[in-house]
Amino acid sequence: MRGYLDSLKLYDALLDQLVHALSAEDMGLLMPYLETIMDRAVQQVSEDLQAYAERDPASCGRSELILDTYASFKAVLFHRLAHQVWLHGGLSERERIAHRLANAGKLQSGVEIHPAARIGRRFVLDHGFGTVIGETSEIGDDCYLLSGVTLGAAGIADNPGGKRHPQLGNGVEVGAGARILGAVSIGDHAFISPACVVTRDVPANTRVSIVNQLQMQRDSAAGSRGFLAAFALGERLHLVGELPESDEVCVLDAEHNPLDCLALECTVRERHHRQYRLRNLDALVPAPRYPLHLWVGGLPQEVTLLDPPGLSNLVRAVLKPHLLSIGG
Template sequence: MFQRLRDDIRCVFDRDPSARHTFEVLTTYPGLHALLLHRLSHGLWRLRLCWIARYLAFLGRWLTGIEIHPGATIGRRFFIDHGMGVVIGETAEIGDDCTLYHGVTLGGTSWGKGKRHPTLENNVVVGAGAKILGPIRIGEGARVGSNAVVLRDVPPGATVVGIPGRIITPRSDEDRRREDMALKMGFDAYGTTQDMPDPVATAITRILDHLHTLDQRMDENCHALRAMGAQVDDSHIQEIRADELGDLASLPSQGQTGAGSPGRGNT
């Protein structure tokens, strides 16, 4: 029991850079308090002392703002950052080294008595406000983006974003070409979202594709006319400077954003 407590405290230091010392973690971290109360209530639940277990879970919710049903199964080194509004249902199963941020729901989609809540395998991170609903499985090492609504199984190592949740695929050569074109313009359209889908970034992507095609066609035409003897300038086209883009240049760059994605606590 004491070894598990030490593991729970150590994982706070590993995942929250604002943690300073053990006494602070023990006395001011509601995620740790909720977990310790759950460990006790879950033991009572397994002994079929259901009312006492439920009442202890009720006290835990009142004290921490985190609701964990005593029937839920939670592994080692589980960390809830901030914690307010987290709800974990009765048949939820959480593996080792998982992290949940505030506002996360591991909920059910039916009134049946059987398995109706999600299963999180080891090393899963769930961003703030995400909802994972139903008896689905989130594979080992998966990431669920903030405010995503996940209704289907997620394979190991995948990242899920959006409503409903969609699995993000690795960036292709075409995506990298678009990023290079954006840098040429002095504007990083992907910095506002990184891997998160965004309608503005999508629209700008289409513009970048069009500009790239026009640039290529103009270059080919100039070279062809020059070969035919026409007096045309086929030199390198002057790059667009960031200050020529007006308001676009003032949009946040990749290093300035990152909200909405799972990550370390920044208390």
């Protein structure tokens, strides 16, 4: 069967998975809420299934084949059920039942998705074995993830509560083995290349790659130049990658306003590397709002590198003798 799968058949398939994953006692607790849970889950899974059939060439558009045999799709199916259970605050033992459904999906697919994770419409998890999606993760509509992806916390043990996992915008694609760690924001239609380790925000319409553990990015528009990255080391700011001919660079504050009090003087100019010395232009300046960003012009598309490593600390050191103090 190609394309659209009959909703009644899909309902029966989900119900069959639910019955086999839960005990009779759990099903009894679920019964008063079953119709609502199933109706919402079927609607979501139907869209997920259609998106998978349309975007995965190996499936040749065969929805029934995906539903019956694709282990990665089982993970999405069980998450849709588990998340609907999780949302029912009046349901006794809802967390325990939701985790049982999530564990059933994990055992059948090798994918671990916390039942509280929020995943938007038309989600595709292709070859998903080894993927982990943490509790406070948020994924927008029309996202596509491959195997071994981690949406995790920045720490290992004893992580604080609250928001600690990534937020992915709409249309984000994440390559195999990529790790996005911490409460970072990935903008709409960003592309995270395989094996990246991303710990900083990524703007919309950006392609991200990792070279020697330095986060590189470029605008994803057709015809844009190659990857760029920036970092501060010692008393110098370094810009690396496929660089523009001109020296159009500017430090921005947290609200993306230029820091006019700073001049960037190029001290080393090479094909793929430039080094800048930062100099304060004003005698006294107000403290900027951190974190700081770096704007790079002279390209077909302007690029803003968000919070480059070490930049905020370097600017603090440069401005410290010149900052205005309140009250004298």
